[in-house]
Amino acid sequence: MNEAIVQAEKALRKGEVPVGVVIVKDKKIIARAYNKRESKKDATCHAEILAIRKACKYIKDWRLNGCVMYVTLEPCSMCMGAIKQARISKVIYGTNNEKDIELPLVISQNTMYKEECSNLLRDFFKKRRNQ
């Protein structure tokens, strides 16, 4: 966690919300990152996402099984989702995230396209099963 705090301090010095992450595999740090949302002008550039991208690059696989993430702040829902997508099995965080983002969002289905979109996926998985 000390290394994650060092990362958060880097974010702070650059005027970013200070959040830092390290990802560890077999007791070795394989990725370090800090929040770069402002400098990259990119909503996905939370420290966790950047660290996962680095760790995937290092491992050469999108699966980070057996990796542990140390993060100074409890992850938001985007980052929790990314942690699950990357198959990270353990997360240790420092302080609590009291406000996860809650904004009005309209999400609706266009059922006209349902079959076409669904068929694309069905055919893909069918083909893969048969390989």
Next chain:
Amino acid sequence: MNEAIVQAEKALRKGEVPVGVVIVKDKKIIARAYNKRESKKDATCHAEILAIRKACKYIKDWRLNGCVMYVTLEPCSMCMGAIKQARISKVIYGTNNEKDIELPLVISQNTMYKEECSNLLRDFFKKRRNQ
């Protein structure tokens, strides 16, 4: 949605799970993307995340207020989180996502570091409020 389907078809041809996205602002497509998880070997490379990154780059802001996302598949929790982080206000999807990822994940707090991590954030927001 037709354009999103064209993107999903591109993914299909490259052996990726076929999901496609476009982001529209003021009736103009500002970002197109398809799932690249396998080719990039990166768990965060879902179509939605890639499209958000492109749209942020185009708008030169991490805030995509007023943008609408068209996506062939109902977004997973990572992508829903990213949509909210990016302030996208409307999402239209084609087919339903029946399985969101559910894997065993241990998430725990290391309270020894709570104060240090929390102070970093408190000082940052305090300073920003005073500016």
